[in-house]
Amino acid sequence: MGRTPDTYRNRKITARHPYTVQSRTDAITAQQVVTFPSGSFLYDGDGVVEIHRMVPRVFSIDENGDVLLDLGAAGLALVDVMIRCTAHDNEMTKRATPLAILTLGSEELTWEWPEPIYLQKDQGFVVTCNIVDLSQLYTTDEIPLLRVALAFQGNHLTFGAV
Amino acid sequence: MGRLPTHYAGKRIIDRQPYVMFTDVIVGSAVGTNPIPAVPYQFPDADLAFDVDKPFEIHRLIPWAQYLVYTGDTFAPTYDVLALLDTAEVGIRHGANIEMVKGGVVMSSLVRGSARQTWEWEDPYYIARGENLHVAITATPPSLDATDQVATRYMAAFVGNLIVVEG
Numbered sequence: 001m002g003r004t005p006d007t008y009r010n011r012k013i014t015a016r017h018p019y020t021v022q023s024r025t026d027a028i029t030a031q032q033v034v035t036f037p038s039g040s041f042l043y044d045g046d047g048v049v050e051i052h053r054m055v056p057r058v059f060s061i062d063e064n065g066d067v068l069l070d071l072g073a074a075g076l077a078l079v080d081v082m083i084r085c086t087a088h089d090n091e092m093t094k095r096a097t098p099l100a101i102l103t104l105g106s107e108e109l110t111w112e113w114p115e116p117i118y119l120q121k122d123q124g125f126v127v128t129c130n131i132v133d134l135s136q137l138y139t140t141d142e143i144p145l146l147r148v149a150l151a152f153q154g155n156h157l158t159f160g161a162v
Numbered sequence: 163m164g165r166l167p168t169h170y171a172g173k174r175i176i177d178r179q180p181y182v183m184f185t186d187v188i189v190g191s192a193v194g195t196n197p198i199p200a201v202p203y204q205f206p207d208a209d210l211a212f213d214v215d216k217p218f219e220i221h222r223l224i225p226w227a228q229y230l231v232y233t234g235d236t237f238a239p240t241y242d243v244l245a246l247l248d249t250a251e252v253g254i255r256h257g258a259n260i261e262m263v264k265g266g267v268v269m270s271s272l273v274r275g276s277a278r279q280t281w282e283w284e285d286p287y288y289i290a291r292g293e294n295l296h297v298a299i300t301a302t303p304p305s306l307d308a309t310d311q312v313a314t315r316y317m318a319a320f321v322g323n324l325i326v327v328e329g
Contacts, residue, residue, distance in 0.1 A: 003166070073243075077228045088179045090324060095209055097184035101226045101319040107277035114166055114221070114323065115178040 002052055002114040008157060016155035019049050021124070024149040026061060027131050034129045034148070041152060042086070042124035050116035051154035056081075056099040056109070059147040067147065073109060076100035079148050080130040087123040096130045099148075116154060125152060164221055164284040170327055171217075178323035181218060183295070185209035186317040189303050202300045205318065210295040218289050220322040223281040225252070225269045229303075229314045243279060244270045250301040250316055257293060269299070269316075286322060295320065 006013060023040035043049055058075030060068045071078070080096035102111040129148055168175060185205040212218055227246035252272070253265030263272070272281040289295070303314040
């Protein structure tokens with residue numbers, strides 16, 4: 001858990017209400033690039049949210065979309081991500097990076113940020129995933145289905161007079 | 163998590179934006195090639211060439227390794243990260259002269275343990291645009307299991323923040 005500032009742009013933060021935005025996408029590992037639905041991680045409210053962490057999960061699923069297994073840290077190593085923060089207009093990863101290496105280990109499967117990122121309306125994150133390509137190694141019917149779920153967690157802010 | 167300084171180069175830090183520089187190298191991509199000899203592998207310099215116009219404040223190094231297997235009907239990418247990190251010795255430099263890890267340190271000895279696989283730095287390390295980190299390993303990956311193991315991938319990530327300073 002990082003810092004929780006007292007103010008945002010000289011406005012006093014008087015309350016924080018938990019906020020999470022989450023999305024998922026299903027892919028077979030033969031697909032090299034998968035994307036989340038457009039706007040999945042953009043904040044569309046009228047206030048301000050502060051984001052403290054990213055929470056990634058990878059599941060194996062069957063052809064009906066039912067979850068077979070949470071693959072834990074091992075699954076996170078199979079998905080490389082590129083993340084762009086539109087609030088800062090910056091890439092957060094220099095190149096595609098395994099989800100596993102963003103977390104702190106099996107004790108804590110989250111990417112914690114020492115300072116929160118603030119989002120206003122229509123700001124957020126654009127995420128592209130590369131799935132490790134196993135198509136050269138297995139026959140098509142052996143390649144599993146994967147579900148990648150990402151959540152960005154933080155707080156909705158309430159302001160009062162300084 | 164180490165210290166979060168208030169200033170950089172005499173200027174107040176007014177914002178931090180999470181940032182990661184990641185690199186990897188894959189060893190032994192085919193079954194039947196074991197034993198793989200211990201040879202040096204240089205991680206691509208381009209991955210670790212810092213080219214952003216804000217200073218990069220690095221808080222930790224995360225070394226990682228994996229191999230991929232397929233077992234039965236359920237995908238199970240099983241591995242033991244620490245055991246794989248035991249099979250590589252690493253050297254890390256900043257630029258030409260600053261040695262951060264003297265070559266020959268076993269990768270697994272950099273991290274705290276199985277539940278916390280990071281090398282946390284008490285004070286962050288700063289690099290600026292145009293500077294380069296270099297990581298090289300000498301690896302002896304475990305013998306390939308002809309039935310399921312397919313490759314060993316060694317990885318390293320420098321994790322921290324881009325900082326914005328006042329004026």
